[in-house]
Amino acid sequence: MEPSIPLGLLGGLSPARFMRRHWQKKPLLVRQAVPGFTPLLSRAALFELAGREGVESRLLSQAQGRWRLRHGPFARRALxxxxxxxxxxxxxxVDLHLDAAHQLLGQFRFVPDARLDDLMISYASDGGGVGPxxxxxxxxxxxxxxxxxxRIGRQRDLSLVEGLPLKILAHFEPEQEYLLEPGDMLxxxxxxxxDGVAVGECMTYSIGFRQPSRGELARELLQRLADEGDARHGELAYRDPGQAAVAAPGEIPAALFEFARETVRRAxxxxxxLALVLGEWLTEPKPGVWFDAPVRAAATGDLVLDRRTRMMYDARHVFINGEGYRAGGRDARLMRRLADERRLGAHARAQLTAxxxxxxxxxxxxxWLHAQGD
Structure with a gap:
């Protein structure tokens, strides 16, 4: 995707201009971002998807000021x-289960894949929503x-209503209001x-982006670094052959504190x-994702990444579905092309080393990938 070319999806802004003006800064309303847009799957097909094992679904309902939240899968009679x-x-x-949804998600790849999360579909009856x-x-x-x-606003008071099964703002202060029609995007x-409220029956597609917190990164990466370090060097335990007898056994030894600090520093x-474990974590398939083995005896022709495959790279590595590889030279260039375009032509594939x-x-x-025609 060329960042400087204006997109109707962004109201005539180029991806480069959108990222400078709006990304993580201010909202953007685009009327007819996708002109003539129609749902990628019917109401019945969406309900069927919500009934499958391995598909994350939730049902929210409101009656007499009380909220109820249930988790799927849901049989049709349970709705x-x-x-x-x-x-x-x-x-x-939904992008994990429907090619059309995966292709729609691909229109937002002017943002790095490391940030792109998923496509969620919200079906609501009249008056339905999830609250402010x-x-x-x-x-x-x-x-x-x-x-x-x-209705949207730059909320300063982030306090929540207590005792609810979902996070609803206690003092919502909207500043702007929009009525969205099919094809419009906010x-x-x-x-x-x-706060989005259905006017009659409606479906809304949410394209969300992951934003890992420092705590989440620390938990994931330190555990992976520890596991990788143990695999490479063996598990090193704290030793204190020079420890003297103490009169204050409740005090943590200074040497143990230093051992802990040095352990984290080395990790x-x-x-x-660190780059290796970060890439492996970012490309880890989501829970419940599985891949189908090919039916043909050999892969021929162009190669296309499966819609569930996550593939990325950095200056020294290629990552795919939680696995990392050192890569350089022509192989690295071709692997990066596969990650960027999610396709590798037969001619380019033939240029790979054995x-x-x-x-x-x-x-x-x-x-994880398919030969054209699989």
Whole structure:
């Protein structure tokens, strides 16, 4: 995707200008971002998807000021009647299960894949919504069917209503209001409060972006660094042959504190190792994701990444589905092309070295990518 070319999806802004003006700064409303847009799957198909094991779904309903939250999967008979008002079905990660949803998500790849999360579909009956709230991530809200009224504001009071099964702002202060029709889209940066209410039956597609916190990164990376360090060097235990007898046994020894500090310092000192575990974590498939083995005996023709495959790279590595590889030279350039374009032509594939071709064949056998025509 060329960052300097204006996109109708962004209201005529180029991706470069959108990122400078709006990304993590201020909202953007785009009328007819996708002209003539129609839902990628029917109401019945969405309900069927919400009934599958391995698909994350939630059902929210409101009656007499009380909220109820349930988690799927849901049999059709477990969902409210269509003529019942004030209920919402949320189906997460639709891009993992539907090629058309994955292709729609691909239109937002002017943002790094490391930030791109998933496409969620919200189906709501008249009056349905999830209440005024804020998200800790960027989101594009694309109206797919019917109408939804959005009220948004730069909320300063982030206190929540206590005792509810979901996070609803106690003192929502909207500043702007929009009625979205099919094809309209609203971008919201993190922590912009918003409340979307269905006007009649409606479907809204939410394109969300992951925004890992320092705590999340620390938990994930330190554990991976520790595991990798143990695998390389063996588990080093604290030793204190010079420890003297003490009169204050409750005091933590200074030597143990220094051992702990040195352990953390060593774990993060190797920049190459840190890059490796970061890439592996960022490309780890989501829970419940599985891949189908190919039916053909050999992979021929162009190669295309499976919609569930996450593939990225840095200056020294290539990462795919939680695995990291050192890569350089022509192999690295071709692997990066595969990650960027999610496709590698047969001619380019033939230019890979023999070990790289074997590696790609392993990915094909695992179902991580497909030969054209599979």
């Amino acid at each position: 409210p009647a269509l003529n019942q008002t004030h209920w919402t079905l949320l189906v997460q990660g 709230h804020f998200d800790s991530y960027d989101v594009f809200l694309l109206q797919a069917h019917g109408q939804r009224r959005w 971008y919201l940066p993190p922590h912009w409060a918003h 993060t000192a190797d920049a190459s190792l 070990p790289a071709r074997e590696l790609v064949d392993d990915w094909w056998r695992a179902g």
